[in-house]
Amino acid sequence: MQLKGDFKLITGLEFVNQSPIGKSSRSNPVTYVKAYDSMRKLMSEQPLSRIRGFETRHFSFNTDGGRCEACQGEGSQTVEMQFLADVHLICEDCKGKRFKEEVLDVQYHDKNIFEILEMSIEEGATFFKGEKDIVRKIAAFNRCGFGLC
Numbered sequence: 001m002q003l004k005g006d007f008k009l010i011t012g013l014e015f016v017n018q019s020p021i022g023k024s025s026r027s028n029p030v031t032y033v034k035a036y037d038s039m040r041k042l043m044s045e046q047p048l049s050r051i052r053g054f055e056t057r058h059f060s061f062n063t064d065g066g067r068c069e070a071c072q073g074e075g076s077q078t079v080e081m082q083f084l085a086d087v088h089l090i091c092e093d094c095k096g097k098r099f100k101e102e103v104l105d106v107q108y109h110d111k112n113i114f115e116i117l118e119m120s121i122e123e124g125a126t127f128f129k130g131e132k133d134i135v136r137k138i139a140a141f142n143r144c145g146f147g148l149c
């Protein structure tokens, strides 16, 4: 058998062997909270961010800069299957972590932005204990989330 054709097509075939992810990577609780802005600011204030010139936008997967370019910060890539439903596969470049490696190097209390975004609201509230602004926003979301405001 011979393999001929566009190189891009061959790369696409490799993806078929990767395991699909079940849920949308954008459905993350802490990202719904306004606290995300404050978290990004906090990350941009870490010493390594200063050295590398990272600003708050580098810690967003909605804008260019720090997000993985291959998947545009989705963490997954969509393979369009002819006659079949699209298949979502973990991004080869960032392995589903949605950001560039140099951005993931930046840590706050041993967690990078990807790990922080993986936290539930409860985990976030504990993790950011010392950051009043973030805790306040998480707490506000929690109350409203439970219909208490």
Ligand SMILES: [Zn+2]
Pocket (backbone or CB within 6 Å): 068, 069, 070, 071, 072, 073, 074, 075, 076, 091, 092, 093, 094, 095, 096, 097, 098, 099
């Ligand atoms: Zn990616």
